[in-house]
Amino acid sequence: MGFPGTWMTESESVVYRVVPKCACSSIGQIMFYSDHGRFFDGDIHDSTSGLHKWSQDESQKAIERNVKGHQSYAFTCVRNPYARILSSFFDKIAGIQRNGKRYRGNLVPQLIQKYGIEVGSPEDNFDFDQVKSFRRFLLFARDTIRWRRPMEPDIHWSAMSGHISTFIVNGGQYDHIFFTEKFNEGMQVVLDNIETAHPIDLATIPRFNESEGHGPKRVHKVSDYFDDLSRHLVWEIYKKDFQLFKYDFDDPDNKMPIGEVDLAEVHAKLGD
Template sequence: MGFPGTWMTESESMVYRVVPKCACSTIGQIMYRSDHGRFFDGDIHDAQQGLHKWGLEHSRAPIEANVTARRSLVFTCVRNPYGRILSSFFDKICGIQRNGRRYRGNLVPKLMEEYGVEVGDPETGFEFDQIRSFRRFLLFARDTIRFHKPMDPDIHWSAMSGHVSTLIRGGGRYDMILHTEDFETGMAAVLARAPLRHPVDPGAMPRYNESEGHGPRRAHPVEDFFDDLSMHLVREIYGRDFELFGYDIDDPSRRGPVRGIDLDAVHARLAA
């Protein structure tokens, strides 16, 4: 199985398991800057040098050796599932990607035809019923996750626990799991424990978000998007995420966690 989605600094100061839609671009840039004293020029997901990634053939042996020997600090970052699935909708379904196209080619037309999802048009200011379209997208996301129909789930809306579990099942162990909602504090704690070549202040750096300015702005509070049926669907597909990572499953308006993360419980639950 290996360690898919795992990044490591070239200096091996830290290891990070990517969880999409959980500040991964910002974390990757922090890792890159901590080694090289500068940010990567472009989207960090495109970097082929300067940062070890499991997807790069030359990086696999160093990552595997480090993680299995537990030589470096290992961490990941999670987010409230209500906010994460909503962000996935606005970024990946409604937004125009950095290549100037819709995400995954025919995905959006399929959603429009089979689920009645609307996404708006940049020429008309992305005007559409955001709440109705999101709820229809949520049905689609549930179908992909539970039934693998009409396609396999996309990494941006598949459960966080599934991403987090791969490193554990491969023999690794997390030293820290951060909450996106308290990102600066959590990331500062990671950096304080890692032997950095260059200091990084997570509170003074830009946020990296490829969808910024390329799609509609959310017009309503998070809780307005979730009626009883939508909350039921979220519980069905993300129940384990709420339980393991300390978020309130009953209140979509409560952005931050309601309790800390029990690392031993996470490892025990996700090891199987």
């Protein structure tokens, strides 16, 4: 299986396991800059050179050798599961993608038909019942993850623990896991542990939020989207994420972690 979703600088200064919707655009651009002294012109997910990626065939041997030998500092980044699934909905389901189209072609029409979801459009200023549609989307997300119907689960809403575990199961080891909500603090730990060709000042680095501005703005506080049933579904899907990455299940409005990640526990529980 190898190391899907793994990126590494060309200098092999650092290895990163991508977790979608967890600041991956910013992290990728910082890695690119650390080698080249400039940012990638465009969405870093579209780059095909300047950064080793498992999805690039010519990068796989270098990544596999490095990760299995734990030759470089390896890290990943996590995010509050409530905020992450909401972000997935507003970006991938309600939003228009960078190419001007809906995500995954016929996915949104399928959701409208099978789950009664509404998403509005740029023409009506995305005027729809966000709470009702999000809760129906959550049912769909649970169905894909639990039963793989009506489709396989998408990387943007499948559990973080699933992404993070493939790296461990296939022979990798993390040196650091930090929180999107404490981005500068967590990323600085990474930078303090590696040598970069070009210095990085996190205070001046722009945030690369590639999904921003392509869809509706969230109009309610987080807890308004999650009634009792929704929270039950969230626990069913993301129980491990809450437990391992120390997020507050009881208060959806508390986006901050309530403890530190225990790397030994993560490796033990996700390494089966």
